[in-house]
Amino acid sequence: MTGRDNDRRKFLKLGAAAAGGAMLPGASRGTEADGTPEWTRRMGKGVGSAPYGAPSKFESDVVRRAVPWLTASPESSVSFTPLHALHGIITPNGLAFERHHAGYPDIDPDRHRLMIHGMVDRNLVFTMDDIVRFPSESRIYFVECVANGGMEWRGAQMNGVQFTHGMIMCAEWTGVRLSTLLSEVGVKPGARWILAEGADNAIMNRSVPIEKAFDDALVVYAQNGEMLRPEQGYPLRLLVPGYEGNMNIKWLRRLELGDRPWFTREETARYTDLLPDGKARQFSWLHDAKSVITFPCPERGLKDKGRYEISGLAWTGRGRIDRVDVSADGGVNWRRARLTPPVLSKCLTRFNIDWTWDGGPALLQSRAVDETGYVQPSMAQLRAARGVNSVYHNNSIQTWRVAPSGKAFNVQLT
Amino acid sequence: MTGRDNDRRKFLKLGAAAAGGAMLPGASRGTEADGTPEWTRRMGKGVGSAPYGAPSKFESDVVRRAVPWLTASPESSVSFTPLHALHGIITPNGLAFERHHAGYPDIDPDRHRLMIHGMVDRNLVFTMDDIVRFPSESRIYFVECVANGGMEWRGAQMNGVQFTHGMIMCAEWTGVRLSTLLSEVGVKPGARWILAEGADNAIMNRSVPIEKAFDDALVVYAQNGEMLRPEQGYPLRLLVPGYEGNMNIKWLRRLELGDRPWFTREETARYTDLLPDGKARQFSWLHDAKSVITFPCPERGLKDKGRYEISGLAWTGRGRIDRVDVSADGGVNWRRARLTPPVLSKCLTRFNIDWTWDGGPALLQSRAVDETGYVQPSMAQLRAARGVNSVYHNNSIQTWRVAPSGKAFNVQLT
Numbered sequence: 099m100t101g102r103d104n105d106r107r108k109f110l111k112l113g114a115a116a117a118g119g120a121m122l123p124g125a126s127r128g129t130e131a132d133g134t135p136e137w138t139r140r141m142g143k144g145v146g147s148a149p150y151g152a153p154s155k156f157e158s159d160v161v162r163r164a165v166p167w168l169t170a171s172p173e174s175s176v177s178f179t180p181l182h183a184l185h186g187i188i189t190p191n192g193l194a195f196e197r198h199h200a201g202y203p204d205i206d207p208d209r210h211r212l213m214i215h216g217m218v219d220r221n222l223v224f225t226m227d228d229i230v231r232f233p234s235e236s237r238i239y240f241v242e243c244v245a246n247g248g249m250e251w252r253g254a255q256m257n258g259v260q261f262t263h264g265m266i267m268c269a270e271w272t273g274v275r276l277s278t279l280l281s282e283v284g285v286k287p288g289a290r291w292i293l294a295e296g297a298d299n300a301i302m303n304r305s306v307p308i309e310k311a312f313d314d315a316l317v318v319y320a321q322n323g324e325m326l327r328p329e330q331g332y333p334l335r336l337l338v339p340g341y342e343g344n345m346n347i348k349w350l351r352r353l354e355l356g357d358r359p360w361f362t363r364e365e366t367a368r369y370t371d372l373l374p375d376g377k378a379r380q381f382s383w384l385h386d387a388k389s390v391i392t393f394p395c396p397e398r399g400l401k402d403k404g405r406y407e408i409s410g411l412a413w414t415g416r417g418r419i420d421r422v423d424v425s426a427d428g429g430v431n432w433r434r435a436r437l438t439p440p441v442l443s444k445c446l447t448r449f450n451i452d453w454t455w456d457g458g459p460a461l462l463q464s465r466a467v468d469e470t471g472y473v474q475p476s477m478a479q480l481r482a483a484r485g486v487n488s489v490y491h492n493n494s495i496q497t498w499r500v501a502p503s504g505k506a507f508n509v510q511l512t
Numbered sequence: 513m514t515g516r517d518n519d520r521r522k523f524l525k526l527g528a529a530a531a532g533g534a535m536l537p538g539a540s541r542g543t544e545a546d547g548t549p550e551w552t553r554r555m556g557k558g559v560g561s562a563p564y565g566a567p568s569k570f571e572s573d574v575v576r577r578a579v580p581w582l583t584a585s586p587e588s589s590v591s592f593t594p595l596h597a598l599h600g601i602i603t604p605n606g607l608a609f610e611r612h613h614a615g616y617p618d619i620d621p622d623r624h625r626l627m628i629h630g631m632v633d634r635n636l637v638f639t640m641d642d643i644v645r646f647p648s649e650s651r652i653y654f655v656e657c658v659a660n661g662g663m664e665w666r667g668a669q670m671n672g673v674q675f676t677h678g679m680i681m682c683a684e685w686t687g688v689r690l691s692t693l694l695s696e697v698g699v700k701p702g703a704r705w706i707l708a709e710g711a712d713n714a715i716m717n718r719s720v721p722i723e724k725a726f727d728d729a730l731v732v733y734a735q736n737g738e739m740l741r742p743e744q745g746y747p748l749r750l751l752v753p754g755y756e757g758n759m760n761i762k763w764l765r766r767l768e769l770g771d772r773p774w775f776t777r778e779e780t781a782r783y784t785d786l787l788p789d790g791k792a793r794q795f796s797w798l799h800d801a802k803s804v805i806t807f808p809c810p811e812r813g814l815k816d817k818g819r820y821e822i823s824g825l826a827w828t829g830r831g832r833i834d835r836v837d838v839s840a841d842g843g844v845n846w847r848r849a850r851l852t853p854p855v856l857s858k859c860l861t862r863f864n865i866d867w868t869w870d871g872g873p874a875l876l877q878s879r880a881v882d883e884t885g886y887v888q889p890s891m892a893q894l895r896a897a898r899g900v901n902s903v904y905h906n907n908s909i910q911t912w913r914v915a916p917s918g919k920a921f922n923v924q925l926t
Contacts, residue, residue, distance in 0.1 A: 135620075135623060142614060145576070150574075154621075162562075162565070163563070171558065173556065177563075185648070186736075190605060201556025203551030204557075209549060233821050234599070236599060236852050327566070328568045440856065450647060
């Protein structure tokens, strides 16, 4: 018997043991006495029971979760994507993280307008009917809050991947190229920046460099096939792929063109990176390469020693993920993971790697490399470069310590 | 002024007119009197309001719909995907069409088992915990009911793309390769077919050729990132990409290997294609190339003459879509549409093409060509080859007649 066969038998013992006497599926309809479960014996629910469906009641704990102590109010707060329970790369709309500055409105799309003005040939106001008549594009992109993992900078160790990395989502977005709208209004020479502003109670606004508009920025109205959800900017949102989340202005109502940035509150008092010498990095929008193991993780440990598949997500704002390496010994040895196709630009990439757990302690890490050659840093490397004053742009390697019990813990290696 | 500029101005007149006096967005918070809408003046809802989110109340008509007269009971019936309201290629799980034979159960995953037996080296029973430990794969595939469009064969003209083409969905599926499970049980020489059986009250079952198992068949547990919905087979479903929908057995509980097909009810009394000579095509699983325009369509007409983007979906069970051509004059002249990347195998492909409507009558059609060179046929060609006895595998070209009013109607050209 080879080692692999041996592993297999151990692996299968689990299932066989669990199945023993619990149920013997058969080809014919049975009675309660023969163990046929009630769902096979009874007619199920008909079509029309759920015109807009919902998950199984057995999945009711898979939800976005907030951390009440983290923020002063639920209206200026965040809820986290349950990454530990997700598969593939698409985040279902109902589970996509939220970050609001003054809560989320439910806007009447017939009354919503987008105004474009400033250094343009003609100011224009667009209705939603206007917007959807333009040539459309659909693209799968991630959106990550720049504060994702921010609590870890100074050593807080949130107990779960939902809270360490859950301010990220990935979706198929559909909308109009921002450059298409800009050619409608005509951009004046010298225009270099765009102020994007939301229709929420915070009137959230950010300055966006005009190069992004002529690169890949979209004004989107749909997410994963359907219209945006209210908490994601319904009916209109700016999408600046690879840039920090807050610049993807939700409930987009205004775009103003100018020759310099606006230095709004959200790019001066917030969303800058205070460095050790007291200076602040500003307009540091781009997400560098990052990855995290989503199984195992604190929410989902191991049951018994034997064969497993380690699974996780990698992403970069600079293009495609080139490779992901995985270590089970805290970074001493690394093995290359499989990337699930299609590997798309500025999109989550699912990685997987087979692993046999010997039942002893392990330190699991993943390290992403993007197509520019950038290598995801350790937390020590990141602190050496940027200090500990910032809460933003933590893209460091995450470590999960697997205990002999099979439970996984968030740890920081010194 | 060029023709294009002229079109643009006409196009923009719409928006400007609609916006006139309705609202003037501004950078500062206003009062009711200055036209600032209430959602900007009031704090919105906080995080935690919807741990599992839902669409906007303004999208409440975007739901799966059944046709009560179509079937004798809602438990053996179908609900249709609202294709007219969707964008891109991903179908949200809440809107994915249903086709049940005895309703849908809500299975306890801890009690669910998958048995594999028959011509194998060892019979095995797998728990869900066992299944998710195997190496996983995530792939984006369409699933289409073979009766999609079946009512059109003999001339019924359902009034809407939701009902003519809505028995299709596309999702990112995650699960285990069926071949991985088969290598666990060991396939005996001579095994050629697999019976797949569901745990629903219909005990739905179909014979699948073993070649498919070693090609791309999956046993899936997740759809668009989250666990399968109950109506889509929670917790386990067979996924045979490109094959007719009913073979993607939901609530999968049993796989039996044998040397011949089982000739179950669903492959003898149902799901065969009765030809003009009285013979029936059997085991005609593969979906040939097909496409449909989703805008405009009977549910979404045109508002005024001018520039539009025609948008639609194309797919084939044989691999990738190679091209889609669009006609506005009932097939006399064709223009090549843009395909939205990534164009994936056995996946929906979104196509778009610019079109200026002159306000006159038009006959809109799309025609898909797949990578094998197969060209989507007209209904006349399909009837000439297959007669009118069948209800299955209608992949003919759909025609929408646009009236001068801007409304679109389902018509069949003679």
